[in-house]
Amino acid sequence: MKLPPLKALPVFEAVARLNSFSLAADELAVSQSAVSHQIKQLETYLGEQLFWRSGRTLSLTDEGRQYLDAVSSALLQIERASEQLLGHEESRLRLSVFSSFAVRWLVPRLPYLQRLHPQLDLALEMSSGNPVLSDRVADCFITIRTDAPAFSYDKLYEERLFPVCSQDYWKRMRRELGRDDQLEVRDEPPLSPEELARFPLLSTHSIFDRATGDWQAWYDAVGERLPGGVRVQHFSHMLLALEAARFHQGVALTNDYMLSTRRDSEDFVRLPSHSVATGDTFYFAWKTSRRQERGIQTLRRWLVDEAIRSRLRAS
The missing domain is CATH 1.10.10.10 (Winged helix-like DNA-binding domain superfamily/Winged helix DNA-binding domain)
Structure with missing residues (x-):
């Protein structure tokens, strides 16, 4: 050698x-x-x-x-x-993860991970875009890229968008649309795209990297065009658009992991309408040559189990 x-x-x-x-x-x-x-x-x-x-x-x-x-x-x-070999059980891992996924889905679940695997010392590296998959950046990643040949991937979530608003704003919408305010949301007839266009739409630029790209995709999914006179408020990030919706400013498009806690389910109403796939799939990625490392495999199994348990991924 x-x-x-x-x-x-x-x-x-x-x-x-x-x-x-x-x-x-x-x-x-x-x-x-x-x-x-x-x-x-x-x-x-x-x-x-x-x-x-x-x-x-x-x-x-x-x-x-x-x-x-x-x-x-x-x-x-x-x-x-x-x-x-020295008997050091603690596994130190750096996980690079999208900021929204970390804040809305991962961080609320970290206490459960720590109770289940106290030997795992996890450090989060926030990523606003797709990071370079390299050991210099992190030990493992949550990414939508699968083009690095030296890495292995496990699917966590296929992203889809659907409209939401606050509880109070939904009451206002019902009044303006002349809907029965006694019905449960699940029993409501679907909102038509024309009805939704009567209210301010909160748009996230970063989803499709173009202005109003998220709402254009949502209207395209049912063969319609975004009405020209609709009021649109623009945000760089979905976290901002969702907070605006929380404070009754209009209707936002969001995804499943952004509404994955009990507080979110109480604050927001998922409107009775269709959803649209963004084409992005989230994966847990790790260096194939490091596949035998106990910490990486522990984290991989936990993430997949949690994705299934929270219904991001089918079993």
Whole structure:
């Protein structure tokens, strides 16, 4: 087995992560010249330049970035394997997760996870978009991308949107539409798209990355066009649109995981109308080479079980 200078690998990882020879030297408690020597030794062995150096600026080359992904993963696996043999039961994991999914679905369930698996030390990394799937970012991910070949995926949820409003706003809508206010929502006749267009629509830009894209998709689903005179209030994120709906400002389109707690079910009314699929499917993703790690598999099984229990995913 032909291996590179093994002492140089943690040094390379530290320099790349901290983007600094001096900071890496401080972290590793060695001199800066010792760090430089280890990096030079590794570059000589590989026959590739790993860093671009320009004055005080340091950056990874393309070859260095590719090598870092492999080295970081290998060092993490060595650390996890050693912890298991040493009898350290605690599993430390970084989970990268969309902010809305974290706030509305995951965080309220964390106390249950902690009671069930107290050995699991979970750190959440908030993601506003699709993160790069890499050990440098997190140990595992909740993502809608499945194009990273080094990763495995388990489906959690296929997103669909449906209209909601506050309890008080639904009473107002009933009055203006001349509906019987004694009926339960489940017994109500469906709202037509024309009826809904009489009220302010709260739109989330980030769902389809275009203005009013969510409501256009909802109307398209039944072969109709969004009426030209409809009042639309725009929001960048579904969390904001849903809060506006909570405070009686109109009707918002939301999904199942945003209304997954008892408080939400009491605050909001799901209107009697159709839903529309966004085309996004949420997956739990982990590095295939790390599939034997106890912590990752514990978290994977718990997430899938919770998705089934909360009816995000069919059993």
